[in-house]
Amino acid sequence: MSILATEQVSHSFNDRWLFSDLHFALQKGDRVALVGINGTGKSTLLKILAEQVVPTQGKVVKERGIKIGFLSQEPDFSGLDTVNDFIYSADNEQQQLIKAYENLLNSDKIDQDKLTELTDKLSAAEAWEYEHNIKTILNRLQISNFDQAIDSLSGGQKKRLSLAKLLIDEPDVYILDEPTNHLDIETIEWLEKLLTTGSKTVLLVTHDRYFLDNVCTEIRELDKGEIYTYKGNYTYFLEKKAEREAMDIASAEKARNLLRRELEWMRRQPQARGTKSKARIDAYYELEDKAKGPRKNETVQLSVKVSRQGSKILELDNVTKAFSAEPIISDFSYTFKKRDRIGLAGKNGTGKSTFLNLVTGIQSADTGSIVVGETTIFGYYKQGGLQFKEEDRVLDVVKNVAEYIEMANGDVITASQLLTLFLFPPEKQYNMVSKLSGGEKKRLQLMRVLMSIPNFLILDEPSNDLDIDTLNVLEEFLENYTGVLLLVSHDRYLIDKLTDQLFIFEGNGNIRIYNGNYADYKLEIEQIAREEKEKSKTIQQQKPTEKVAEKKKLTYKEQREYESLEEEIDLIENSIKEQTTLLNTLSDHNKITEVALEIEKLQEELDKKSERWLELAEYI
Numbered sequence: 327m328s329i330l331a332t333e334q335v336s337h338s339f340n341d342r343w344l345f346s347d348l349h350f351a352l353q354k355g356d357r358v359a360l361v362g363i364n365g366t367g368k369s370t371l372l373k374i375l376a377e378q379v380v381p382t383q384g385k386v387v388k389e390r391g392i393k394i395g396f397l398s399q400e401p402d403f404s405g406l407d408t409v410n411d412f413i414y415s416a417d418n419e420q421q422q423l424i425k426a427y428e429n430l431l432n433s434d435k436i437d438q439d440k441l442t443e444l445t446d447k448l449s450a451a452e453a454w455e456y457e458h459n460i461k462t463i464l465n466r467l468q469i470s471n472f473d474q475a476i477d478s479l480s481g482g483q484k485k486r487l488s489l490a491k492l493l494i495d496e497p498d499v500y501i502l503d504e505p506t507n508h509l510d511i512e513t514i515e516w517l518e519k520l521l522t523t524g525s526k527t528v529l530l531v532t533h534d535r536y537f538l539d540n541v542c543t544e545i546r547e548l549d550k551g552e553i554y555t556y557k558g559n560y561t562y563f564l565e566k567k568a569e570r571e572a573m574d575i576a577s578a579e580k581a582r583n584l585l586r587r588e589l590e591w592m593r594r595q596p597q598a599r600g601t602k603s604k605a606r607i608d609a610y611y612e613l614e615d616k617a618k619g620p621r622k623n624e625t626v627q628l629s630v631k632v633s634r635q636g637s638k639i640l641e642l643d644n645v646t647k648a649f650s651a652e653p654i655i656s657d658f659s660y661t662f663k664k665r666d667r668i669g670l671a672g673k674n675g676t677g678k679s680t681f682l683n684l685v686t687g688i689q690s691a692d693t694g695s696i697v698v699g700e701t702t703i704f705g706y707y708k709q710g711g712l713q714f715k716e717e718d719r720v721l722d723v724v725k726n727v728a729e730y731i732e733m734a735n736g737d738v739i740t741a742s743q744l745l746t747l748f749l750f751p752p753e754k755q756y757n758m759v760s761k762l763s764g765g766e767k768k769r770l771q772l773m774r775v776l777m778s779i780p781n782f783l784i785l786d787e788p789s790n791d792l793d794i795d796t797l798n799v800l801e802e803f804l805e806n807y808t809g810v811l812l813l814v815s816h817d818r819y820l821i822d823k824l825t826d827q828l829f830i831f832e833g834n835g836n837i838r839i840y841n842g843n844y845a846d847y848k849l850e851i852e853q854i855a856r857e858e859k860e861k862s863k864t865i866q867q868q869k870p871t872e873k874v875a876e877k878k879k880l881t882y883k884e885q886r887e888y889e890s891l892e893e894e895i896d897l898i899e900n901s902i903k904e905q906t907t908l909l910n911t912l913s914d915h916n917k918i919t920e921v922a923l924e925i926e927k928l929q930e931e932l933d934k935k936s937e938r939w940l941e942l943a944e945y946i
Contacts, residue, residue, distance in 0.1 A: 332348055333385050334348075337374065337379075337383075344370055345548070349553075359530055362549055364764075367551075399791065409471065424448070424457045428472070481508070489505060502530040522906070524922055543911070632808055639699045640782065642659055644659055644695075646693045653835030656835030662782075677837075703781050718758065721745065723774065748769060772800070785815070801823060801824065828840040888943070909921045
């Protein structure tokens with residue numbers, strides 16, 4: 327049974343129907359990804375389901391009492407002054423108690439009687455675990471200054487604050503529009519685990535294919551106002567979508583061939599003749615509609631000719647940069663080589679964007695030298711929005727950079743042809759830029775950078791707000807790109823596919839050079855963590871006997887319990903992994919709920935046994 331659904335919903339935008347009579351339903355435990363190219367109405371559909379937008383026609387129905395959490399690409403903080411005002415809801419008793427408790431602890435003089443009173447109330451409301459969860463979420467999303475004015479926050483900070491609030495409120499349905507934007511990779515991996523714990527109902531739009539695969543068990547595509555459902559991961563979706571499109575193309579081609587014959591018949595018939603078959607005339611017009619279907623695309627390899635590159639490209643020698651005495655980059659040196667493909671990885675705030683600004687000369691180093699080769703031409707895609715005039719057309723924005731672009735094989739394609747390859751069909755090229763969606767504007771901005779034919783391409787979070795189809799085009803372009811590529815992205819799939827070396831920003835000004843992509847780096851980190859765990863365990867077991875003697879000795883029964891607990895913990899951990907893998911392959915809603923509850927039960931059992939094992943380990 328659906329807990330949230332649309333009933334014959336239709337919606338128009340800028341005098342264009344996005345979809346008509348659309349039916350979209352979610353059942354409890356569904357974890358659905360909504361995909362489709364920019365401008366098809368994905369964000370609008372999310373807003374309609376979250377009751378943020380009233381549809382032009384139709385309505386949304388939901389289960390009585392259900393609570394919906396919505397993460398917008400542009401969060402609304404109207405009527406709120408500080409972070410504290412937004413985090414703690416006035417109508418939530420537990421949150422208000424926690425807010426009062428935190429405020430008291432942060433005050434200059436703590437009223438002990440008030441503290442005792444609040445402590446008792448928190449215990450009575452069973453809010454201590456909730457308080458711990460809130461702190462975990464806020465710390466993970468790098469929110470610490472609760473008195474900060476919301477107006478002073480950056481776009482990324484506002485998005486993280488909005489996500490934190492949604493997770494704290496624990497809604498019945500999570501509706502998330504690009505939840506991974508402005509998050510670092512470690513936080514994205516934490517969010518994946520959070521959303522897949524228990525039987526949460528999730529609907530999301532994301533360009534992050536690893537996140538999509540790890541969180542969702544179903545993909546629904548919004549294409550030309552229609553919803554197509556695929557039970558499986560993104561690879562399965564691509565296969566089935568290709569099959570569907572091939573069938574649509576074949577059907578349209580067949581209709582066009584038949585239409586040519588029917589057109590001759592229509593022309594031969596006298597206009598006023600009443601005996602003309604009405605059924606055949608109706609069939610003709612129906613056939614005419616079918617013939618307007620998709621055509622087979624002639625693929626063009628997106629390999630552009632880049633400007634000539636000399637032997638000296640870019641040299642950084644002992645570069646240091648700090649802000650307010652806080653080191654951002656310390657004594658870093660690197661000489662760039664031809665065809666370098668480098669990804670920048672690290673937590674938010676560790677200096678990745680500062681590094682790009684130093685490289686391109688926007689900022690200056692405190693010490694050290696940065697030498698740019700005479701033939702080096704930078705192409706720099708920043709996170710800021712596209713600058714345009716209200717009267718600018720899409721085609722003009724690109725033609726202002728170049729009328730045409732030369733491919734690596736010597737062929738020349740026009741600005742219009744390149745726009746088509748980047749999913750701007752001819753009819754959209756003459757639209758005003760002001761009528762484009764947020765993702766389409768980002769795509770246009772990216773095209774302007776690529777058309778300048780740089781031989782040193784710098785991309786700062788290019789995947790933010792881009793749909794997956796556009797990312798596929800971008801990936802093809804970058805795979806054939808012969809210049810130097812410097813890429814900042816939280817999209818692990820993009821980094822893995824396009825880079826073979828990493829600059830890892832570890833904080834405190836340290837930058838580690840790593841040969842390999844992010845998947846290689848992640849495996850290495852996990853291996854180190856396992857080895858550290860084993861080392862710690864070995865040290866624990868090899869403590870000096872005199873120290874052991876000071877402690878209580880285990881009874882024979884406790885010793886046997888300790889040994890069996892190790893085996894039991896391993897078995898439970900393996901069971902959780904197996905059940906989680908199974909969960910990501912299921913499509914039956916009842917089975918999903920059943921497996922999710924089993925995982926939750928196993929996790930509780932694991933926590934209890936781990937706690938008991940640690941307790942006994944103290945006396946080994």
